[in-house]
Amino acid sequence: MRIISIMNRVLKELFRDKRTLALMFLAPVLILLLLSFIFNSNSTTDVDIATVSMPSNISANLDNTKHVSVTKYNTKEAAKRALKDDKVDAIIQQKGSNYNLTYANTDSTKTTVVKMAFKNAMTNTTIETLKSKLTVASTALAKVQSQMPNASSSMAQKKQTTVKPKITNHYVYGDSNTGFFDKILPILMGFFVFFFVFLISGMALLKERTSGTLDRLLATPVKRYEIVFGYMASYGILAVIQTIIIVMVTVWLLGIQVVGNIFYVILINLVLALVALAFGILISTFANSEFQMMQFIPILVIPQIFFSGIIPLDSMAGWVKDISYIIPIKYSGDAATRVIMQGGGLSSLGSDFGVLFIFLIILTILNVVGLKRYRKV
Amino acid sequence: MADSIISLKHLVKKFGNQTVLKDINFDVHTSEIVGLIGPSGAGKSTVIKTALGMEVADGGSAKVFNTTMPNRELLANIGYMAQTDALYDDLSGRENLKFFAVMKGLSRKETINEIEHVSKVVDLTDDLDKRVSGYSGGMMRRLSLAIALLGKPKLLILDEPTVGIDPALRRQIWKELQHIRNEVRGILITTHVMDEAELTDKVALLLDGKVMAFDKPDVLKMQYDVDSIENVFLKAEGVL
Numbered sequence: 001m002r003i004i005s006i007m008n009r010v011l012k013e014l015f016r017d018k019r020t021l022a023l024m025f026l027a028p029v030l031i032l033l034l035l036s037f038i039f040n041s042n043s044t045t046d047v048d049i050a051t052v053s054m055p056s057n058i059s060a061n062l063d064n065t066k067h068v069s070v071t072k073y074n075t076k077e078a079a080k081r082a083l084k085d086d087k088v089d090a091i092i093q094q095k096g097s098n099y100n101l102t103y104a105n106t107d108s109t110k111t112t113v114v115k116m117a118f119k120n121a122m123t124n125t126t127i128e129t130l131k132s133k134l135t136v137a138s139t140a141l142a143k144v145q146s147q148m149p150n151a152s153s154s155m156a157q158k159k160q161t162t163v164k165p166k167i168t169n170h171y172v173y174g175d176s177n178t179g180f181f182d183k184i185l186p187i188l189m190g191f192f193v194f195f196f197v198f199l200i201s202g203m204a205l206l207k208e209r210t211s212g213t214l215d216r217l218l219a220t221p222v223k224r225y226e227i228v229f230g231y232m233a234s235y236g237i238l239a240v241i242q243t244i245i246i247v248m249v250t251v252w253l254l255g256i257q258v259v260g261n262i263f264y265v266i267l268i269n270l271v272l273a274l275v276a277l278a279f280g281i282l283i284s285t286f287a288n289s290e291f292q293m294m295q296f297i298p299i300l301v302i303p304q305i306f307f308s309g310i311i312p313l314d315s316m317a318g319w320v321k322d323i324s325y326i327i328p329i330k331y332s333g334d335a336a337t338r339v340i341m342q343g344g345g346l347s348s349l350g351s352d353f354g355v356l357f358i359f360l361i362i363l364t365i366l367n368v369v370g371l372k373r374y375r376k377v
Numbered sequence: 378m379a380d381s382i383i384s385l386k387h388l389v390k391k392f393g394n395q396t397v398l399k400d401i402n403f404d405v406h407t408s409e410i411v412g413l414i415g416p417s418g419a420g421k422s423t424v425i426k427t428a429l430g431m432e433v434a435d436g437g438s439a440k441v442f443n444t445t446m447p448n449r450e451l452l453a454n455i456g457y458m459a460q461t462d463a464l465y466d467d468l469s470g471r472e473n474l475k476f477f478a479v480m481k482g483l484s485r486k487e488t489i490n491e492i493e494h495v496s497k498v499v500d501l502t503d504d505l506d507k508r509v510s511g512y513s514g515g516m517m518r519r520l521s522l523a524i525a526l527l528g529k530p531k532l533l534i535l536d537e538p539t540v541g542i543d544p545a546l547r548r549q550i551w552k553e554l555q556h557i558r559n560e561v562r563g564i565l566i567t568t569h570v571m572d573e574a575e576l577t578d579k580v581a582l583l584l585d586g587k588v589m590a591f592d593k594p595d596v597l598k599m600q601y602d603v604d605s606i607e608n609v610f611l612k613a614e615g616v617l
Contacts, residue, residue, distance in 0.1 A: 002479060002480060005479040005480070009465065009472075009476050012468060013467045013468065016467045016468075016508075017467060211461065211462075211463060211464075212459050212462070212463035213463045213465060215459055215463065216459060216463040216477070216524070219429055219431070219452060219455070219457040219459075220453070220477065220480040220481045220482075221450055221452045221480075221481065223449070374431065375430065375431050375447070375449075376431065376432065376447040377447040377449045
């Protein structure tokens with residue numbers, strides 16, 4: 001009864017605070033939309049290359065490469081000036097049989113693209129040279145063959161077999177447009193839930209403490225766990241609504257494919273929200289003001305992004321990787337990725353759920369015991 | 378002799394190595410209003426927090442209804458009003474009252490009757506459905522008092538209940554407090570207003586973590602050979 005009453009009260013307060021409500025429900029949608037624009041429209045890098053005294057066939061090959069444009073400069077000085085003025089991204093100069101490449105290197109992706117393009121152009125040029133030599137050889141061969149008429153028919157057959165093979169792409173998840181955004185989306189969802197629930201619940205309990213209502217609440221025969229559970233129930237409901245909105249936006253508006261059961265995604269985020277709530281309440285006891293609560297964001301919330309799996313964990317050093325084991329968002333991200341991208345069922349999510357529940361139980365116990373600071377029974 | 382509701386004996390309370398309460402002895406009986414007066418920092422709030430069980434005594438004993446505090450169930454019989462208003466601003470007055478009524482464990486029927494009764498006492502009946510954020514300071518104070526009165530608790534602990542309340546309403550509240558006393562209930566009240574102290578049945582004068590004097594206002598005035606509690610206070614502090 002008391003739990004429900006506390007839940008009702010917290011929900012009532014939240015739904016009357018329109019700004020906070022908008023922050024919880026509209027901010028994630030806005031950020032998701034922006035991210036999808038950024039990652040989906042800018043998936044290619046265009047580079048400009050300056051060439052100085054380059055053979056025309058290599059230049060042409062470079063110019064034919066997608067997203068690469070070539071500008072000819074007569075002297076190295078002119079090219080360097082262009083590089084400095086940010087007009088070109090790299091200079092290629094031939095010296096004898098060798099090539100000198102100078103990169104602006106202000107954007108490492110562009111440097112890589114130039115390196116690749118140049119390598120390809122060189123390979124193509126070599127192949128062309130070989131081809132033309134081959135043509136010369138085969139015409140010579142044809143001449144010899146025409147003098148021996150019996151073999152001409154078998155030669156024609158061979159020409160047909162050199163047709164280019166056709167390549168067909170199959171995608172297990174998504175289509176050819178599936179990119180980085182699709183990969184980070186399941187993790188981002190969890191991050192939004194975690195961030196907003198952590199912040200708002202922490203602030204709510206802080207306010208309860210500083211305004212004296214917590215003392216007054218504890219001066220009634222309410223049990224300490226009833227307060228914690230009341231908060232959990234209300235923020236659980238809020239997290240479910242938030243997750244449903246985020247999932248609807250990603251599926252209907254952004255057209256992201258969800259292979260598995262959406263209900264599991266909501267379940268994962270509900271558990272994560274409860275972890276965030278317990279964490280927020282616990283942390284709020286270490287803050288004396290709203291501003292001090294905000295100070296925990298760069299220390300405790302932002303680093304979670306780095307270990308959540310948005311940046312591939314495989315490439316990290318061993319000990320850095322180990323940090324990710326204590327990051328709740330990593331587990332929700334793994335589980336959500338499995339459901340959304342691989343269509344995993346509940347059984348495949350067991351270990352992630354298990355770890356999240358362990359987080360939840362430990363934090364909840366700490367909170368119930370921690371309230372003893374304000375009332376000794 | 379009436380029953381003792383609060384009984385503090387040789388109460389000691391320390392925070393770190395600072396001893397806030399050194400030796401507190403006094404009782405609150407049924408049908409009694411006890412005023413706790415003393416300068417800021419004398420430990421008035423600590424006495425109250427120990428009586429409520431929010432703090433544990435480091436020495437001596439703190440008993441409420443003959444039970445050693447802290448004790449959670451007993452809190453149902455105590456109405457507490459803190460110095461801060463401690464209200465939920467986004468809720469209406471009625472919602473605040475309803476919430477705390479549930480927390481105190483009142484039944485649904487009791488809740489409705491009690492809300493009607495206490496809001497009449499503090500003169501808030503017409504404003505019950507307004508949000509607290511729109512209340513004036515005095516209205517918030519009255520709502521806070523109304524919450525403490527919910528459920529007719531046998532013991533009221535009021536920390537500065539009449540700060541920011543205008544004289545007419547203050548008189549009305551004191552009338553209600555005296556009415557409560559006559560219902561065989563007990564009240565412990567802290568105050569800075571010395572003429573309010575005159576209205577109590579007994580005054581406990583708290584100074585440096587000790588009860589310097591504890592008796593009826595008239596007896597205290599005679600003991601200190603002055604004509605008002607204010608002068609008792611000043612004389613005890615050594616100013617006069």
